[in-house]
Amino acid sequence: xxxxxxxLVNGLTIGSMFALIALGYTMVYGVMKLINFAxxxxxxxxxxxxxxxxxxxxxxxxxxxxxxxxFLLTIIAIALLGFxxxxxxxxxxxxxxxxxxxxxxxxxxxxxxxxxxLLWGPQMRxxxxxxxxxxxxxxxxxxxxxxxxxxxxxxxxxxxLYFFVEKTKIGTAIxxxxxxxxxxxxxxxxxxxxxxxxFIIGSSLGAVGGIFIGLYYRGITFNMGWQYGLYAFVAAIMxxxxxxPGAMLGGILLGLFNAFISGYISSTWSDAxxxxxxxxxxxxxxxxxxxxRVAEKV
Amino acid sequence: xxxKLQQLGxxxxxxxxxxxxxxxxxxxxxxxxxxxxxxxxxxxQDIILGKAGMFNMGQALFFGLGAYTTAVLNSVFGWPxxxxxxxxxxxPALFGIILAGPIIHxxxxxxxxxxxxxxxxxxxxxQNNLFGITGGPNGIFGLEMLEVPGLASFQEFTPYYAALGxxxxxxxxxxxxxxxxxxxxxxYLREDNxxxxxxxxxxxxxxxxxxxxxxGIAGMAGTFYANQYSAVSPEAFDFLQSVLFFxxxxxxGSSVPGILLGVFVMFVLPEIFRELATWRYFIFGFAMxxxxxxxxxxxxxxxxxxxxxxxxxxxx
Numbered sequence: 001x002x003x004x005x006x007x008l009v010n011g012l013t014i015g016s017m018f019a020l021i022a023l024g025y026t027m028v029y030g031v032m033k034l035i036n037f038a039x040x041x042x043x044x045x046x047x048x049x050x051x052x053x054x055x056x057x058x059x060x061x062x063x064x065x066x067x068x069x070x071f072l073l074t075i076i077a078i079a080l081l082g083f084x085x086x087x088x089x090x091x092x093x094x095x096x097x098x099x100x101x102x103x104x105x106x107x108x109x110x111x112x113x114x115x116x117x118l119l120w121g122p123q124m125r126x127x128x129x130x131x132x133x134x135x136x137x138x139x140x141x142x143x144x145x146x147x148x149x150x151x152x153x154x155x156x157x158x159x160x161l162y163f164f165v166e167k168t169k170i171g172t173a174i175x176x177x178x179x180x181x182x183x184x185x186x187x188x189x190x191x192x193x194x195x196x197x198x199f200i201i202g203s204s205l206g207a208v209g210g211i212f213i214g215l216y217y218r219g220i221t222f223n224m225g226w227q228y229g230l231y232a233f234v235a236a237i238m239x240x241x242x243x244x245p246g247a248m249l250g251g252i253l254l255g256l257f258n259a260f261i262s263g264y265i266s267s268t269w270s271d272a273x274x275x276x277x278x279x280x281x282x283x284x285x286x287x288x289x290x291x292x293r294v295a296e297k298v
Numbered sequence: 299x300x301x302k303l304q305q306l307g308x309x310x311x312x313x314x315x316x317x318x319x320x321x322x323x324x325x326x327x328x329x330x331x332x333x334x335x336x337x338x339x340x341x342x343q344d345i346i347l348g349k350a351g352m353f354n355m356g357q358a359l360f361f362g363l364g365a366y367t368t369a370v371l372n373s374v375f376g377w378p379x380x381x382x383x384x385x386x387x388x389x390p391a392l393f394g395i396i397l398a399g400p401i402i403h404x405x406x407x408x409x410x411x412x413x414x415x416x417x418x419x420x421x422x423x424x425q426n427n428l429f430g431i432t433g434g435p436n437g438i439f440g441l442e443m444l445e446v447p448g449l450a451s452f453q454e455f456t457p458y459y460a461a462l463g464x465x466x467x468x469x470x471x472x473x474x475x476x477x478x479x480x481x482x483x484x485x486y487l488r489e490d491n492x493x494x495x496x497x498x499x500x501x502x503x504x505x506x507x508x509x510x511x512x513x514g515i516a517g518m519a520g521t522f523y524a525n526q527y528s529a530v531s532p533e534a535f536d537f538l539q540s541v542l543f544f545x546x547x548x549x550x551g552s553s554v555p556g557i558l559l560g561v562f563v564m565f566v567l568p569e570i571f572r573e574l575a576t577w578r579y580f581i582f583g584f585a586m587x588x589x590x591x592x593x594x595x596x597x598x599x600x601x602x603x604x605x606x607x608x609x610x611x612x613x614x
Binding site for chain 1: 305347353400401403404405406407408409411412414415416418419422423425426538541545548549576577579580582583584585586587590591594595
């Protein structure tokens with residue numbers, strides 16, 4: 001029972017990080033029908049930018065203000081980077097065949113990944129301890145302050161995003177563009193601006209996810225974006241890509257699944273089990289758990 | 299004119315390729331051999347991705363399955379290398395059928411992720427030494443190599459010419475595919491799946507066939523890859539390798555010259571610029587983006603059949 005509760009806590013922590021990153025994939029896919037392969041590398045970049053901001057710009061002393069500063073500056077930097085990627089690599093390909101945009105995304109991913117390596121080197125770097133390492137032991141279940149913060153902050157961000165998309169005018173425009181870009185344009189929505197908005201929101205959430213990865217796992221490498229990006233993307237697909245609550249559900253589900261696999265079976269097979277789960281879900285529900293059940297447009 | 303150029307092109311290409319080793323040192327001979335093998339895999343990927351229009355990003359799985367079939371049969375059961383070739387084609391082809399069957403109806407991008415998934419499951423299974431015969435993370439080495447009897451001094455060139463022979467076979471298969479009923483069916487179902495179905499093409503069967511043919515050819519390439527290095531290891535077949543094959547087909551364009559160009563650009567160029575070391579993939583990423591912006595259909599896009607000009611976009 002202890003293992004179960006412990007892995008439940010760990011799974012929820014990892015799951016909320018996956019969910020945050022998955023939102024970036026799912027929002028971009030929803031409107032552009034494009035797998036943004038560069039997103040995972042933005043997340044990796046965020047961990048490195050966070051490290052840089054903390055140790056070089058803000059002096060390396062932990063205080064509440066500094067931690068806030070690290071989050072804020074990193075989010076701004078990564079959002080700008082996401083904006084640039086959209087402008088350079090995706091916008092010129094808006095009317096090109098879909099696969100060309102996929103390869104352009106792969107190229108962008110390569111540029112960012114190797115850019116990180118050129119800036120910070122190929123070796124593993126250690127992310128600073130921004131939070132005091134407080135650990136609670138509740139009846140045999142260990143939970144740290146970092147875990148609590150990751151879960152609470154992710155929940156707040158996701159709830160915020162949900163209300164933004166469901167209740168505000170821009171959110172309505174995002175949903176309209178996701179359903180039919182041409183019709184949205186006829187209704188006076190500037191779809192290009194919506195896409196920029198989505199990239200900024202998605203990259204910002206990814207940036208928070210990247211800092212969380214740094215805080216939780218500590219060791220960060222230039223090529224970790226592939227790994228986390230792929231997992232987050234799988235989470236988005238499981239939930240039904242393009243569907244915002246779906247990405248949250250998929251992320252949490254995948255995190256829990258992963259934690260239980262490593263807790264009960266073995267972590268050397270966790271990738272394989274993850275993808276087997278994905279394949280099974282897609283065989284049963286071809287558009288994901290919460291995805292709408294429509295045929296591909298002809 | 300173009301027809302004549304094509305008739306001349308293939309023999310010319312093979313003449314150049316046959317002469318090539320005389321001009322290369324051993325490092326570049328290895329690059330040339332891998333170039334030929336990767337071309338075969340890229341052509342097999344093109345059957346699935348370009349010809350049948352299925353977003354497959356797991357081609358390294360079939361390539362690896364062929365290589366591992368050869369390696370296991372050779373190292374564990376002591377089969378001679380050439381004798382493993384039929385199984386190295388049949389096993390990946392069967393896997394192509396088994397794996398494609400349940401996922402063939404998935405929408406494009408879902409298919410892409412599931413095939414990445416198959417690839418990752420394969421690599422992890424191999425790394426964890428499945429059935430105790432795949433050698434774990436180090437792979438299998440010390441395989442027997444192809445030998446030409448009586449030509450011991452020729453040994454250095456054997457992997458290259460063996461691979462070139464396989465490429466010739468692949469060209470032959472592709473040429474027949476393109477001019478056959480199956481090739482036409484694949485073309486229609488790529489252009490419009492629904493319309494193809496409604497004029498009586500069994501799209502499901504043809505898609506699975508394309509998958510299995512592509513898998514079989516990739517498996518064949520695997521045998522020659524195992525022969526080249528007399529070893530196989532898991533990381534040679536991980537999904538980043540699949541990403542490479544995927545990009546080759548899209549960057550080059552889904553035609554034979556396009557794919558040759560694609561393999562050259564995506565594999566040989568990075569080898570040439572090896573001195574740039576850490577910078578090369580950074581620049582390379584930009585090159586991929588700009589190629590796609592400038593030539594969204596690939597460097598050398600495919601043309602199909604004898605469609606009168608008036609019916610194509612250009613005629614308008």
